[in-house]
Amino acid sequence: MTGFVEKPEPAQVPGLEHLHTGKVRDLYRDQDGHLVMVASDRLSAFDWVLPTEIPDKGRILTRLSLWWFEQLTDLLPNHVISTDVPAGAPADWEGRTMICRSLRMVPVECVARGYLAGSGLVEYEESRTVCGLALPDGLENGSELPGSIFTPATKAAVGEHDENVSYEEMARRIGPETSAELRQSTLAAYDKARDIARERGIILADTKFEFGWDDAAGAEPRLTLADEVLTPDSSRFWPADQWQPGRSQPSFDKQYVRDWLASPASGWDRNGEQPPPPLPEDVVEATRARYVEAYERLTGVPWS
Incomplete structure (x- = not known):
């Protein structure tokens, strides 16, 4: 929660x-x-x-x-x-x-992965699968996958964690036709974004999309991309020149904050009942700098 x-x-x-x-x-x-x-x-x-x-x-x-x-x-x-x-x-x-536009949202987080990290890594280390998809032996933290994969998660109630599910389970819940369209759209969007990021020296390790049906009057419902898209809050972006499988990768997101909160310097017990403390100024500045750098490197436009 x-x-x-x-x-x-x-x-x-x-x-x-x-x-x-x-x-x-x-x-x-x-x-x-x-x-x-x-x-x-x-x-x-x-x-x-x-x-x-x-x-x-x-x-x-x-x-x-x-x-x-x-x-x-x-x-x-x-x-x-x-x-x-x-x-x-x-x-x-x-x-x-x-x-x-107000959409009829599909209750699925559409996740695409091109590299092994996060919950995908945890499952792979247990079973050599990610969301039921078999992957080859020998992969490690940060490894590039043989090809991009679609690994959906069901949307939980507000405040709860989404649950990774197999494609077959997703199809059972929302129907095979919608599932097939979600998979095709997710992988097409990920592959294009991955290639754009790569040209700018950034690895798009994985990302999640949200879709909904646009039921505009007089038109066939269209699957439509919603919410935020391809930001450091919904994606793992890594600097390509520092990528090294076998360890956690430097990233353009809030990992700096997570690392500080988990360190003795914060004085906070993440397994306790007390809320986390305020962030020190240097952590705030370093985190902001990572978001700015991601924006500038991807778009080629200075932040102002």
């Missing part, structure tokens, strides 16, 4: 209905039925939303998602309508807001 050290009060904006305050985003509905997603600077680790924010994180993730949506438009439609800030919203919403 994910908990907030200090849960923020949602902004009250005329014409918007607050739907949910998540780990990172606040979700509203406008009077046209569109979803308004606002990315905060919050950071979560070890099932806690931390008391210290990372400056600019929400804007970086929003701008990076928008950039990736654009790169993938030849493969998949997405849910973004505009980035206009609703009238009466706080000034801080500028640059972190997406107005999106």
Whole structure:
């Protein structure tokens, strides 16, 4: 269960209905039925939303998602309508807001992997499989897989952990036709993004996508890419020039925060009942620098 050290009060904006305050985003509905997603600077680790924010994180993730949506438009439609800030919203919403079509979401996390890490590594070490897919012997932490693989997870209730499942189990739950389309779309998007990242000296080890059906009036429902996409919060990005199988890889994400929280320097027991402490300034600055570097290296545009 994910908990907030200090849960923020949602902004009250005329014409918007607050739907949910998540780990990172606040979700509203406008009077046209569109979803308004606002990315905060919050950071979560070890099932806690931390008391210290990372400056600019929400804007970086929003701008990076928008950039990736654009790169993938030849493969998949997405849910973004505009980035206009609703009238009466706080000034801080500028640059972190997406107005999106409301979709009939598919209750599956669509994960693509090209390298062995995370929960995939744990399962592989136990059974030489990942989500029931057999993999060759001899792989280790950070190894490149023979080919990209689709490893779905069922979406859990808010605050709970998603559960990795086999493709066959997913097909049983949501149907074979939808499952086949999800797999094809996920792998196509991952393969294109992996190649784009590789050209920029970055390894896209794995990522997760969310999809929903766009039931716009008078049109056939279309599988549509939703939520954030290909950010350091939803993906593992590694610097290619430092990649070395057999160990944990340097990354462009919040691993720096996890490492500090797990170290004696934090004074925090992750298995205890006390919430994590505030982050020191140097950890905040180093984490922000990793998000900025990921954005700049991927897009080729300086962050400002």
